[in-house]
Amino acid sequence: MFLAQATEPLEIPEVAWSSFAPELALTAAALVLLLIAIAKGRQQLVAVPAAVVSLAAGIWLVTQQLVVPGGVAIALGLALPALVFAFPRRGSLVQAWGAGLALVGALVLTGWQYLTVLEGGGTEVATIVPQAALAGALANDGIAFFTRITVYLTGLLVVPIGYGYLQDRRINRAEVEPLLLLAVVGMAALGTANDLITLFVALEVLSLALYVLAGLARRDRRSQEASLKYFVLGAVASAILLYGMALTYVASGELALPAIGSSLGLVTTDRVVATLGLALITVGLGFKVALVPFHLWTPDVYQGSPTNVTAFMAAATKAAGFAAILRLYLVAFPGLQGLWVPVLAVLAALTMLYGAYLALVQRDLKRMLAYSSITHAGYATIGVVAVSDAGLSGTLWYLLTYAVSTLGAFACVIAIERTRGGEVGLLELRGLGRTSPAIAGILSLCLLSLAGLPPTAGFVGKLVVFQAGVQAGLTWLVVIGVLSSVVAAFFYLRIAGTMFLEDADPALPLPAASSGLTVGTAVSAALVVFLGIQPQLFLQVADSAAALVR
């Protein structure tokens, strides 16, 4: 009998390795970095075998005509022992460089993936041919690619920005970079997840990693508070989201998002239970991307977490959360559009107004940026409720512009915090424009971008989203968005004014940037300007991203 069972044909699914190559590379990098951290003095004992494996895999891939992934594997394999050799006594530099290079590799792999699925490539406007892989659990389409780009770019910038800060606060633990990489992998997986199980597990990967990163400064009470609040509220939100998913499953009998979508389109499907599931899912995801009234955790968690983690949370988590929202609502719940569009529109309006109003009265820079991030979740939602290709690509594009702007702003906060020792109030920014014009200039630039003034990335982002909103007939929502932008512009400009027009307090120490921070800040600022002046390249990618696996 045992033999009879054993001879039964086992259906092994075709594993399309290329469909999750960037995540694979990052996970491998996280593991190798962990091993190197454990090896302490004998790092070459880990680095050399890992490099040999990576080189062998790379050469094999090249012989299989897969030149780009092979090249990435070879490059990473060569870089690893070189890094260990170059920084023999500085483990955290090896970690930071390793994580950064792995993220560069992931970006390259993402670009390669994007090019392979493009149809009619070249200079013409190309469209993505969406691909489902791994029994439909994974969708390689526009949302997946754009989320990957945003998230990997954020990770790549956060590593150098945070390096000096972690050293200063003595929280430069070897586990930081692997955790960051795992969080990034979870976010990318969330962008590609095409069924409820993968979606939930990916969401938990990034949440668990972020709970820990928020509490990284273990002796800082504010960091502990941030971690605990984020964990408790996040766990409850996960449970509510799960209950919603279970009810959706009850109503449709399916777990794959496209199948749920087609099942909910049928007349026979129970509407009440599906609606209940949709409502609970909205609450759960609303928590994750901080829509009012589910935003309560955001200010405290953003304020209390180490600033580089805050920057990462603000930029990348939002992108990943909105990827999940876009996919869920547009692929799984188009049948209930009449219900969720008005609800989400009202939530977006509340979010934009309430976030802007509360940002006005804040005195702490980080807390102010937290409320600003809440406001931006509202703008991004406009693209979701537009329920159109323009809205979809608009939201994805908006999240990218928001990510680079907010990263630049938080990088400046880090530069100021480094020497001020602790939290930065708005009043302490007085005269910064005279004492250190570079940092004040970049901070102002990023704030202008967050406010949505030309010629910055934020302007193009808002423009695209608002256009999609008007096209979808949501003029009232766009009007509220513009109103909220005006209020927001007021307090962003007030900060810029404080920095440039008032006299400096000579007692305050000058901000200081480390080399990594300088590079990260400069790149973010350059991106803010570049995406504002030359948006065509990425806008085209975003436009082609409107193709979904349905």
Place this chain on the structure above:
Amino acid sequence: MTGHDVVFVLVGLLTAAAAILTVTSKNLVHAALFLATTLAGIAGVFLVLAADFLALVQLVVYVGAVAVLFLFGLMLTRAPIGREALDNQNRGLAIGVSGGLFVVLSALIVDAVVGGSLGDTTVAEVTGPGIEDIGMAIFAEWVLPFEVLSMLLLAALIGAIVLARREPGDSGEEAMATRIDFGDAPPTEGTDSLSSGSLPELTSGERREGGP
């Protein structure tokens, strides 16, 4: 009413009662034991529903590991005993929110089930997929989430160690030029940051352990 129904009602009542006691008990350890009872009761519910493998997993993971972990957690945090200490002032709000939610959810669900909009819902005999089907499905259809779950476990493992391990000193870095005083950097190595005087015996113990 079949035999299944009778068994389910008995197990269900036990589970529900234990769950309510979990959140109302005045004694921490009792609460943890009631939680274990609830989790075991849910394993029973799974058995009644013909999900044998899941019942076993529930017993092993929840009753065996999670409940014990909670007991450890309670002992290590030496939480006080008594209603004032365990509950906050939000009981009215809590009863309102959860009671309201229960009424709404159950009304809608009863309506959907009894109204028949979920289809023919009463089955004579409960059957479920066997462990073989489950195994096949996990490794054929759900490989990707399975692999992502492995990343989750890795992240949780690293994370729990990062937070719970005592500071081993920094990882061989050179001295810092500047230091931000957020109140998190300790005055000396080896003293873990217990608030002074609250737990003298533990503090001295850690000193001895971490000191030269």
Place this chain on the structure above:
Amino acid sequence: MSPLGPLLLATLLFCVGIYGVIARRNAVLVLMSVELMLNAVNINLVAFSNLLFPEDAAVSGQIFALFIIGVAAAEVGVGLAIVFNMFRNRASVNVDDVDLMRW
């Protein structure tokens, strides 16, 4: 057998969990309440997969439940680590002592 019983039990457990999350101030007890909520989801999934969808969909419901059990166990681990870290620093595990910043 009717699915009404399991469904109502699941709803009850979920609401009891929410009650616990709001009313308890000990962080470990809050964690326990979250576990109750997750278990409620599992009952829903299993009841429906075995009672409503006897065919292919039945397996996927149970598998979702298995994944949830795995995730929940990991979550407890991280949650207790966070609580211990807080306890070590301030000798209290009360959620409402966490008030350095406004809620």
